[in-house]
Amino acid sequence: MKYLLMYNPVSGRSKFKKKIKQIKRFFDKRNLEIDIYESKKAGDLELKAQHHAKDYDVFLVAGGDGTISEVVNGMMKSEIRPSLAILPCGTANDIAAILGVPRWLWLALRMYMKHEPVLMDINQMNDRYFVYTAASGVLSRISYDVSRRKIKKYGYLAYVFEAMRDFVKEYNYPCHIECDGKVLETDCMMILGLSSNRVGGMRLINFSKSKLNDGLFEIRVFTSRRRFRRFRLASSFIRGGKKLREDFHLVGKHFKIETDDNILWNADGEAAEKGNIEIRTIEKALSVYVSPRRKRKQF
Template sequence: MIPLKYLLLYNPVSGKGKFKQKIAKIEAIFSAYGQTLDIYESKFQGDLINVSYNKAKDYDVFLVAGGDGTLHEVLNGVMREDFDKRPCISILPYGTANDSAAILGITKNLKKTIVRTLIEKPILVDINQANAHYFIYTLAAGVLTKISYDVSRTKVKKYGYLAYFMAGVKDIFKRYRLHLDITHDHGHVKDEYLLVLALSGNRVGGMFLNKFSKSKLNDGLLEMRLIKTPKLFRVFKVLYFFISFGRKFKQDVHLQSSFYSIKAPEDVVWNTDGEKIDCGDIEIKVHKEAIRMFVSNRRKKKYFY
């Protein structure tokens, strides 16, 4: 086996801090395959953005242990480096929310994931950009989209996923009216919406929305659903959207585009991959096949051309 340069980046706080005790096991698998592994522990929230950027050119593969937030930091560092200097990324899902890993078919079976990283070939995945921020699987605004970062760390630690659920129940009764003006590859739409949801892999908030779209993760396109505020039964509409796995209502708009230019009032808050990024106007574009990532064979068939 050709020796490659591997760096493990991990968040010691993710998923109740259980990851640290797995490191010895990971190192053992690496040495069994004649490979070595460097390790970096995140020091504070946001630390991995600069570390990933600075170390990108020195490594072939980054193993990223944590949840969606940890991966989000690493992507935002790696994407600032030139394409040919970006390392491949292998996710080890250890967070409270692991939607990115689930989309790529990466389970919590540590041994399987490590061995896949050592012997299989990664595949090029699209990475999206909204203003100065990069994201992999979702961009959203409106009802239910603030809870991923509004819920306090202490509550998440104490209640886990239930903390998000409780916040969701509260938020669903709030009145959201997003006045948006959107330009995309095929035209222009302008209306009032309750929820804007762009997904690259039919999954958000731990749920698979299989009726959302047939989008691929390497087609250079991001799909966006604009859910109109109904006159009646607003709460029912939101619930039905999720219960029906993302089915489209007649009045709603579904877009497929490589870019979006959105004019929005300052009180519209945008969330990408579960992190709050900007308010008001945003420019979104897809970087087609921007980073090599490790993906399960089943997901390669489902989500890639």
């Protein structure tokens, strides 16, 4: 087995660099080959992942959702793909949480030694790949609008402050959605697509009973038709993403969404496309390491 450890030295607040020596020792002790790659600038990890996908059995990626998303985009552009193992150490670690990866580095590494990876779906928004979320409207910009400086200072709270500020803004835009032959047309304040039941550090247990390997993606359209709509949206989140009567929930393989040109889309926490988009799910595209518990529940 040949491993490549990839990390972004400016990811989140973590001091990952200090742990590299210990990780190297962990692998040496088990006679496993490991190379180490540190990114210098945005886009480095994607290129490295794409061009070296065929040279390794496992990509060990240390970072948060942004780092993982970058690596996945690179891997998906290669025909041959190694398995993905995550060492969570960003500010936002939704993907690691979805896969049940322990926060404690040594527990995560031990999990990777003991269990086999499984195949997971990967989604596509126009030409870009994403793992677990696509969103527009209220709250969808905070994951990338908060400055690094504020994250360093306040950590997760920086996102909470920004969410409160965004929440009072007016969001109301039209959408026309085609999903596997069905059509929906409405005005909305938020469109939230998830492949699992977690976003922004929240567990939305009533969002859906989705699986990570069923080739399907799920989209909730939060309409803007009723009074007190912000209050109603908040109440839905508080109740674990429970669907409200006026909202729509779509499940499918392929979504075509038409909306205003200035509508911004978030993919895995990063600013992605503007205006009309298509979302596709590529069934069982990537082999990933997951905890046995999440494997039972989500696969």
